[in-house]
Amino acid sequence: MNDQLWWQRGVIYQVYPRSFQDSNHDGLGDLPGIESRLDYLARLGIEAIWLSPIFPSPMADFGYDVADYTAVNPIFGDMDNFDRLLAAAHERGLKLLLDLVPNHTSDQHLWFEESRASRDNPKRDWYIWRDSAQDGGPPNNWLSYFGGPAWTFDERTGQYYLHQFVTKQPELNYRHPEVLPAMLDVMRFWLDKGVDGFRVDVIWLMLKDDALRDEPPNPLWDGVNPHDSLLHIYTQDLPGVHEIIRSMRGMLDDYEGRMMVGEIYLPLAKLMAYYGRSSDECHQPYNFQLINTPWTATAVRTAVDEYEAVLPDGAWPNWVLGNHDQKRTASRVGFEQARVANMLLLTLRGTPTLYYGEEIGMTNVPIPPECVQDPPALLQPEIAELIGRDPVRTPMQWDGSANAGFTASGVTPWLPVAPDYATVNVARQDQDPFSMLRFVRQLLHLRRSEPALHSGSLQTIPLDNDGLFAYRRTYPEADSFLVMLNFGEKSLQVDLGSVAAKATITLTTRLDRSGAVDLASLRVAANEGLVLRLPLAQRQS
Ligand code: NOJ
Numbered sequence: 001m002n003d004q005l006w007w008q009r010g011v012i013y014q015v016y017p018r019s020f021q022d023s024n025h026d027g028l029g030d031l032p033g034i035e036s037r038l039d040y041l042a043r044l045g046i047e048a049i050w051l052s053p054i055f056p057s058p059m060a061d062f063g064y065d066v067a068d069y070t071a072v073n074p075i076f077g078d079m080d081n082f083d084r085l086l087a088a089a090h091e092r093g094l095k096l097l098l099d100l101v102p103n104h105t106s107d108q109h110l111w112f113e114e115s116r117a118s119r120d121n122p123k124r125d126w127y128i129w130r131d132s133a134q135d136g137g138p139p140n141n142w143l144s145y146f147g148g149p150a151w152t153f154d155e156r157t158g159q160y161y162l163h164q165f166v167t168k169q170p171e172l173n174y175r176h177p178e179v180l181p182a183m184l185d186v187m188r189f190w191l192d193k194g195v196d197g198f199r200v201d202v203i204w205l206m207l208k209d210d211a212l213r214d215e216p217p218n219p220l221w222d223g224v225n226p227h228d229s230l231l232h233i234y235t236q237d238l239p240g241v242h243e244i245i246r247s248m249r250g251m252l253d254d255y256e257g258r259m260m261v262g263e264i265y266l267p268l269a270k271l272m273a274y275y276g277r278s279s280d281e282c283h284q285p286y287n288f289q290l291i292n293t294p295w296t297a298t299a300v301r302t303a304v305d306e307y308e309a310v311l312p313d314g315a316w317p318n319w320v321l322g323n324h325d326q327k328r329t330a331s332r333v334g335f336e337q338a339r340v341a342n343m344l345l346l347t348l349r350g351t352p353t354l355y356y357g358e359e360i361g362m363t364n365v366p367i368p369p370e371c372v373q374d375p376p377a378l379l380q381p382e383i384a385e386l387i388g389r390d391p392v393r394t395p396m397q398w399d400g401s402a403n404a405g406f407t408a409s410g411v412t413p414w415l416p417v418a419p420d421y422a423t424v425n426v427a428r429q430d431q432d433p434f435s436m437l438r439f440v441r442q443l444l445h446l447r448r449s450e451p452a453l454h455s456g457s458l459q460t461i462p463l464d465n466d467g468l469f470a471y472r473r474t475y476p477e478a479d480s481f482l483v484m485l486n487f488g489e490k491s492l493q494v495d496l497g498s499v500a501a502k503a504t505i506t507l508t509t510r511l512d513r514s515g516a517v518d519l520a521s522l523r524v525a526a527n528e529g530l531v532l533r534l535p536l537a538q539r540q541s
Pocket of ligand 1: 059064065101165201202263324325
């Protein structure tokens with residue numbers, strides 16, 4: 001074993017608790033349900049589980065509106081259930097990350113209830129309150145991500161409060177000296193219990209312009225999503241946010257072996273700052289480049305090269321293909337390409353995060369209008385297709401029984417089960433030697449056992465064929481690997497004779513071939529990905 005840390009070596013698997021496994025037949029997933037599936041996750045070969053929020057919440061934004069940071073939402077279970085889940089995960093060698101939502105609370109959090117009670121309440125300035133503009137409207141032009149202004153008027157005290165998501169998610173004021181210590185206490189509470197770290201929600205939004213200046217119009221706006229009509233220079237990525245993150249990291253570092261991933265949607269150059277000048281901020285500022293890159297070999301290769309080129313010294317890379325806010329990979333790139341996408345995610349240099357269900361190729365599920373639950377889709381039905389997230393949050397497809405084994409037959413799950421569940425499910429794919437699940441599992445185990453794949457360096461390989469993307473993973477004194485991905489629907493031949501004469505096919509996306517190949521005339525089938533071993537003894541580089 002090399003000296004990489006667990007969060008560098010291993011794969012993070014995101015569980016969306018409402019949709020993973022229901023144990024008490026109420027149509028909602030829960031903690032005992034997750035515990036009952038830990039053996040599946042351990043066998044899959046992941047390292048850590050990230051749970052989307054499990055805290056008490058009126059669910060105005062499905063748990064990202066937290067009413068109590070140090071308790072468990074009764075719909076998911078209780079603290080005993082959590083303690084058992086954590087212990088059971090650790091027994092299986094799995095780490096557990098929680099979702100910390102420090103930028104905003106629920107309007108039902110006690111802090112906000114006090115804050116809104118009167119203008120002179122000691123917690124008044126824990127949130128961002130302002131008088132109306134002269135015309136009686138909101139204090140400035142800031143917008144909510146989910147539609148409409150980022151301000152709501154509170155009759156009781158005659159002022160507006162800030163929220164960049166739904167009105168029921170008031171934003172905390174990190175300029176008030178007591179707020180950060182309170183959030184650090186929350187972190188300590190869970191770290192003392194033994195959680196292995198946090199995924200931190202919208203970490204780059206935690207500080208706003210104190211003068212509340214209007215944001216300028218975005219000259220490149222395409223006219224679709226109103227939130228994109230402004231340049232968010234006063235609500236995002238303010239320089240002072242780094243100091244807050246350093247404090248969070250400093251506290252985390254008091255505990256051994258813990259880590260913090262920051263949710264940050266920013267261009268690369270700005271994203272890198274979130275590692276911290278002295279590697280003292282996020283262990284991983286989430287890298288969402290693959291989500292926004294067109295699915296072609298050339299574009300993906302460019303994204304990989306650009307990311308690798310700007311990583312600061314000592315910064316560990318990470319990759320994401322999907323999450324609870326983004327389209328399902330199989331729907332974005334097609335079912336055939338979804339295997340190539342998983343091979344890419346799991347063989348690039350750095351820590352991958354795998355969203356639940358991606359290992360069986362789950363797709364976006366059409367949601368009938370009467371079943372829509374996601375706030376942005378309800379608030380802006382005209383662009384629901386674009387911004388609605390219900391389609392990617394549907395129940396995990398475990399087997400071919402009614403409700404896909406997510407909940408008992410006869411129960412109505414909180415979101416509809418995918419219509420393809422009888423064919424796309426864990427049990428069936430487990431039996432099928434050529435399935436996506438078998439492929440992902442083999443790849444995860446290969447990745448674990450090969451230092452070059454989990455910790456090695458990466459060199460992209462120039463090719464004269466723009467349908468293919470190839471790279472090499474190398475680690476001292478270990479076998480190296482060539483990864484070859486065909487992004488197209490045509491079988492292609494390529495000459496990699498300059499890398500080595502021969503290699504061995506170790507894994508293919510279709511699990512249908514193995515053995516030695518001649519690299520000077522390597523054939524790659526349509527939609528195929530290959531992991532080729534270059535044994536240490538014959539390495540030429
Ligand atoms: C980002 C989360 O991923 C998303 O689901 C949520 O709606 C917003 N933050 C607000 O917390």
